[in-house]
Amino acid sequence: MDTTFKKNLLSMREGLLRGIDENIKKGSSSDRDVGDFYDAADIEKDRQMMHMLGEREQTKLKAIDAALVRIEDGTYGECEECGETINKKRLKILPFAIYCVKCQSEIEQKLKQKSEETMEDRLLYKDISMKDMETND
Ligand SMILES: [Zn+2]
Structure with missing residues (x-):
């Protein structure tokens, strides 16, 4: 399997998470208590991070994670509906496509x-x- 897809997915994921970091920093000027936020347990922090993501970003992050799992499984690039190989051009544009x-x-x-x-x-x-x-x- 072409490793570019994995690289693409990882960089997309990183970009998304960086976006959250920026949201948190922006949030520091508002009424959010950043000190408490960073002191919180990791799980709580993760939950809050997810909460700070928009619905669209959450869906995207889940799709990216799922695609990374499929790469590990060796099922990446197969359509979940019909099992056919997904066009590589399509995967380049939408690396987390499942159909x-x-x-x-x-x-x-x-x-x-x-x-x-x-x-x-x-x-x-x-x-x-x-x-x-x-x-x-
Ligand atoms: Zn299909």
């Missing part, structure tokens, strides 16, 4: 359909309740 392009777009399509269905349901209910109100008048 091949085909499966990814299918999954996205399904999610999109799902959200459209929910939207239709909502519109339907809205319509019904409006009609109800009319008849009640």
Whole structure:
């Protein structure tokens, strides 16, 4: 397996964590008690670090960690859905990708359909309740 992917992942991870460090430093000028923060147990510190990450960064960090585990397992670069090898070009752009392009777009399509269905349901209910109100008048 090409080690560039591992290097990419590690540097992405480092970049993310450096971002948190900066957040903590920025936080020091606010009402956050930095002394207490750094004295806290490591687990607590980790928890707080995660807390300081946005949801997007957390998801990304988890995806990066999972990809690193897959490199160790030797399953890195395999699509989790169909088991096909993920295109290397795709992995260069998205080193933590778990699906091949085909499966990814299918999954996205399904999610999109799902959200459209929910939207239709909502519109339907809205319509019904409006009609109800009319008849009640
Ligand atoms: Zn696939």
